[in-house]
Amino acid sequence: MKTVALVGNPNVGKSSLFNAITGARQYVANWPGVTVSRKEGTKTWRGVELKFVDLPGIYSLGAISLDEKVTRGYLLREHPDVIVVVVDALNMEQGLFLLIEVLEMRENVMLVVNSIDEARKKNLRIDKYELEKHFGVHVVFTSAVTGEGIEELLDRILHIIRKREVHSFVNFKYQPEIEERINDIEKKIENVKELSSYKKRWLAIKALERDPEVVEILGDYNIKAPSELEAKKFKEMIAQRRYEYIDSVLREAMSIPTKKMSLSEALDHVITHKFLGIPIFLAMMYLAFSFTFDVMSPFSDLIDRGFSALGEWMRTIMGSGWVTSLVVNGVIGGVGAVLVFVPNIFGMFLALGFMEEVGYLPRAAFVIDKLMYKLKLSGRSFMSLILGFGCNVPAVMSTRGIPDYRERLITILVSPFITCSARLPTYILLAGIFFKGKETVVIFSIYLSSIVLTAISATVLNKVLFKGQPVPLVMELPRYRLPSAKNLWLYVWERGKHFLEKAGTIILISAIIIWFLGNFPSAGDNSLAADLGKIFEPIFRPLGYDWKMVTALIFGAAAKEVVVSTFQMMYGNPAEVLPSVITPYMALSFMFFVMAYMPCFATVAVIKSEAGGWKWATFSILYSLAVAYTIALLISLVGRLIW
Amino acid sequence: MKLSEAAVGTKVKIVSVNFQPDLQGRILGLGFVPGTIVEVVREAPFGDPRVYTVHGKMITLRNSEADLIEVQPVERSFPLSMAEVGKRYVVKAFLGGPFFMSRVKSMGLYIGSLIEVRSKFPITALVDGRIIRIGMGMAEKIMVEEI
Structure with missing residues (x-):
C-alpha cells in the first residue's frame, strides 16, 4: 500500500477533496500521544491501493502549534510516498508559501489547485504550465464539488509513485546574505553522516530561523544557530522573499478579474457588522437551538415510545421475574433513556456542521470574541459551551475545533457546569413539589446560575492553571460556501457515532450495574444501593439529605436522568413523601447540587479521551463535586436562617 | 504606527513584525511580511478584534496582536x-x-x-x-x- 499525504491551509477544501476521493472509506483516529485527530481513508486506483492521510490544516511548517508539529513530524519521519499540497484557486498565496516550505523539506511533492470551478465562475484564469515551471512540480486543477480533475490527480499520484520526483526548484533563491549563510551551514552538515536523511538546505534554512527542533538536532553536531536577534531578521527576510517570489509567479500565471463586491463581502458586511453582528449571532444561536430541540424532539418521542413498547412486549413474552426486570428496567430503560437523545445530538451536529461548513462559525467567534476575551476564552469556545445545554457530551466533543490547547482544555473542564437537558427532570420534579406556582422563576434561576458558574470557573481555572495568558485570535475568515450534503453527512456521522458507541458500552454497563445494586439482595431498604447510600449519608448530613437522596445522587452520576427514576424507586410517590422528609430550602440546595455536581459517566469518558487522560477527568470530577457541595451547603445554611 | 491604529478602510504597508518567536512563524506564514500591503476591512462589535486582508485572505487579529505589527500609510x-x-x-x-x-x-x-x-x-x-x-x-x- 502506498501512502499519500494531503497538506494545505485550513479552509482550502482539503477535507472535501479527501471526502471526494475516499468517500465513506475513511476513519478518524488520534495522532499518537496528542488529541489532534488523524483522518485516513483508502482508494484503489488502477489496481494500486492508496492510503490517504488528511493532515491538519496549517499555514506554516513551524514546530510550535500542535497541528504544525503533527504535520511536520509526519512529513519528516513517516515518509509518505507522495505529498499533495492543496491550495485554493481563489487565493493561492498562503498555500504556495506552504508549498515552498514543503519543497524545501521533501521530495515527491505535487500541487493541487482546488475549487477551480469557482475560479472559472469568477473569470479567474490560472496558467497551469507557469505554475509547473516556476515551482518544478506537477499541477492538477480539481473541484471537490464537481469531481473534476480527481482522476487526473490519482493518475499523477501513480506517476510519481512509479517514477520518483526530485525537485531542484532552481529558480528560487533567497537574498545573497541568506544564501551565503545557508551555504556555510550546508557545508558543515555535509560532513555529518547521521543527517543524510534530511535535506541539507532545509536544515540550513531552519537553523537560520532558529527553529527549536532543528537547533537541537544540529547542536548535537556542534553546528551553531544565529542569535535570536539575527534569527528574527532572517525569518522576516525568508518569509518576505518567499512572498515576493509567489507574487511574481502569480503575476505571470494568473489573470486578475475585475473586482466587484462579491456576495461573500456583501454577506460579511451584514453578518459581522458592528451593531448587527451580535443580534444576528443570537438569532443564529436561537435557530440552532430550536432546530436541535424543537425540530428533533418528535423523533426523540418516537424512540422513547419505541423503547416503552419494546419493554412492554418483552414483559409479555418473558413474564415476570428478575431476568425480565433486568432486561426491561435495567438494559432497555437505562440505555433507552440515553438513546432517546440521539436525534437531538445528530440535529445539533447538523446545525453546527452547517454553520461550520458554510463559514459562519469563525464569524460568530469574531463577533463574540470581545466578550469571551474577558473570560480569557475566545468566541470559538462559546460555540461549544452553548451545545452543553442539550448534552455535555457533544459540547466536549465539539471542542476539537478549538485550535489552542489551553483554551480547549478550559472549555472542556467548564462545560459540565452548563446544565444539560438530563438535569431538567430533577428541577421540574422538585420545583413542582416545593415551589408550586414559582417553578419558572426557580428553574430559570438555576439556568442563570449555571451560566454564571461556568463563567466564574473559566476565569478561576485560567488564573490557576495558566496564569491567565490570553489566547491569541489569529483566525481566517474563509469565504462562504454552500456545503454539500455528503460533507454535511460525514461531519454529522463522524461526530455522532461516538455517542452511539458510548450508549452501547459505558451506559449499557452502568445501567446493568445500577439495576443489580438496586435489586440485590432484595429491592428497597435492604438493597446494596441502600447500603451505599447509607455509607455516604454522613457526608451529606450538613446539607440535610437522607440516604435515599444520596443514593439518587450516586446513581445519577452515571446519567443525570437517573436521579428522578431513583427517587421514584425509593420513595414510591415523591410528591407525597418528600415534603415530610426535607424542607423547601433543602430541595433547592439539592437542585443546585444536581446542577453542579460531577459530570455523568459519558461526559467523564469524553473528557478523558478529549482532554487526554484520567488526570483531567479526575480533576473535573473532584472540582465539580467541591463546587456543588459548597453551593449546596451555602444554600442549606442560609435557608436554615431564613425558614 | 501600529497596525491597530490604522483606520478601517485604509491600506497600510508593513514595516516590521514583532511577535514572540512562537507566533512569529505563523504570522509571517499568513502573509504579514514586511513590504506587504494590508487593508483594514472591518471591526467587530466593541472595536476589537478587527479583520485585515493580507495576500488575499481575510485574517482576524485582536488589537493586542495588531499592536505588534509596525506599518506606514501607503495612500497619499x-x-x-x-x-x-x-x-x-x-x-x-x-x-x-x-x-x-x-x-x-x-x-x-x-x-x-x-x-x-x-x-x-x-x-x-x-x-x-x-x-x-x-x-x-x-x-x-x-x-x-x-x-
Whole structure:
C-alpha cells in the first residue's frame, strides 16, 4: 500500500477533496500521544491501493502549534510516498508559501489547485504550465464539488509513485546574505553522516530561523544557530522573499478579474457588522437551538415510545421475574433513556456542521470574541459551551475545533457546569413539589446560575492553571460556501457515532450495574444501593439529605436522568413523601447540587479521551463535586436562617 | 504606527513584525511580511478584534496582536488618526455629517489648514498658532496629507 499525504491551509477544501476521493472509506483516529485527530481513508486506483492521510490544516511548517508539529513530524519521519499540497484557486498565496516550505523539506511533492470551478465562475484564469515551471512540480486543477480533475490527480499520484520526483526548484533563491549563510551551514552538515536523511538546505534554512527542533538536532553536531536577534531578521527576510517570489509567479500565471463586491463581502458586511453582528449571532444561536430541540424532539418521542413498547412486549413474552426486570428496567430503560437523545445530538451536529461548513462559525467567534476575551476564552469556545445545554457530551466533543490547547482544555473542564437537558427532570420534579406556582422563576434561576458558574470557573481555572495568558485570535475568515450534503453527512456521522458507541458500552454497563445494586439482595431498604447510600449519608448530613437522596445522587452520576427514576424507586410517590422528609430550602440546595455536581459517566469518558487522560477527568470530577457541595451547603445554611 | 491604529478602510504597508518567536512563524506564514500591503476591512462589535486582508485572505487579529505589527500609510491621504507626532500635514477632506462639519469649523479647521501634530491619544496639534485637541474618533474622519 502506498501512502499519500494531503497538506494545505485550513479552509482550502482539503477535507472535501479527501471526502471526494475516499468517500465513506475513511476513519478518524488520534495522532499518537496528542488529541489532534488523524483522518485516513483508502482508494484503489488502477489496481494500486492508496492510503490517504488528511493532515491538519496549517499555514506554516513551524514546530510550535500542535497541528504544525503533527504535520511536520509526519512529513519528516513517516515518509509518505507522495505529498499533495492543496491550495485554493481563489487565493493561492498562503498555500504556495506552504508549498515552498514543503519543497524545501521533501521530495515527491505535487500541487493541487482546488475549487477551480469557482475560479472559472469568477473569470479567474490560472496558467497551469507557469505554475509547473516556476515551482518544478506537477499541477492538477480539481473541484471537490464537481469531481473534476480527481482522476487526473490519482493518475499523477501513480506517476510519481512509479517514477520518483526530485525537485531542484532552481529558480528560487533567497537574498545573497541568506544564501551565503545557508551555504556555510550546508557545508558543515555535509560532513555529518547521521543527517543524510534530511535535506541539507532545509536544515540550513531552519537553523537560520532558529527553529527549536532543528537547533537541537544540529547542536548535537556542534553546528551553531544565529542569535535570536539575527534569527528574527532572517525569518522576516525568508518569509518576505518567499512572498515576493509567489507574487511574481502569480503575476505571470494568473489573470486578475475585475473586482466587484462579491456576495461573500456583501454577506460579511451584514453578518459581522458592528451593531448587527451580535443580534444576528443570537438569532443564529436561537435557530440552532430550536432546530436541535424543537425540530428533533418528535423523533426523540418516537424512540422513547419505541423503547416503552419494546419493554412492554418483552414483559409479555418473558413474564415476570428478575431476568425480565433486568432486561426491561435495567438494559432497555437505562440505555433507552440515553438513546432517546440521539436525534437531538445528530440535529445539533447538523446545525453546527452547517454553520461550520458554510463559514459562519469563525464569524460568530469574531463577533463574540470581545466578550469571551474577558473570560480569557475566545468566541470559538462559546460555540461549544452553548451545545452543553442539550448534552455535555457533544459540547466536549465539539471542542476539537478549538485550535489552542489551553483554551480547549478550559472549555472542556467548564462545560459540565452548563446544565444539560438530563438535569431538567430533577428541577421540574422538585420545583413542582416545593415551589408550586414559582417553578419558572426557580428553574430559570438555576439556568442563570449555571451560566454564571461556568463563567466564574473559566476565569478561576485560567488564573490557576495558566496564569491567565490570553489566547491569541489569529483566525481566517474563509469565504462562504454552500456545503454539500455528503460533507454535511460525514461531519454529522463522524461526530455522532461516538455517542452511539458510548450508549452501547459505558451506559449499557452502568445501567446493568445500577439495576443489580438496586435489586440485590432484595429491592428497597435492604438493597446494596441502600447500603451505599447509607455509607455516604454522613457526608451529606450538613446539607440535610437522607440516604435515599444520596443514593439518587450516586446513581445519577452515571446519567443525570437517573436521579428522578431513583427517587421514584425509593420513595414510591415523591410528591407525597418528600415534603415530610426535607424542607423547601433543602430541595433547592439539592437542585443546585444536581446542577453542579460531577459530570455523568459519558461526559467523564469524553473528557478523558478529549482532554487526554484520567488526570483531567479526575480533576473535573473532584472540582465539580467541591463546587456543588459548597453551593449546596451555602444554600442549606442560609435557608436554615431564613425558614 | 501600529497596525491597530490604522483606520478601517485604509491600506497600510508593513514595516516590521514583532511577535514572540512562537507566533512569529505563523504570522509571517499568513502573509504579514514586511513590504506587504494590508487593508483594514472591518471591526467587530466593541472595536476589537478587527479583520485585515493580507495576500488575499481575510485574517482576524485582536488589537493586542495588531499592536505588534509596525506599518506606514501607503495612500497619499489618510485619516489624521494615523498621523505621526512631530510631522506636518495639510487637511484634504472631512468625512462627516453636518454636525461634524460645524464642530470642525468651530475648532478652526478648514480644507487646506496646516496641522502640526504634537502628541497623540487624543491628538494635540498646532493649527494657525493655536494648540487644539482632537479626539481620536474625530481624527478618523479628517483626511490629511503629509507635507
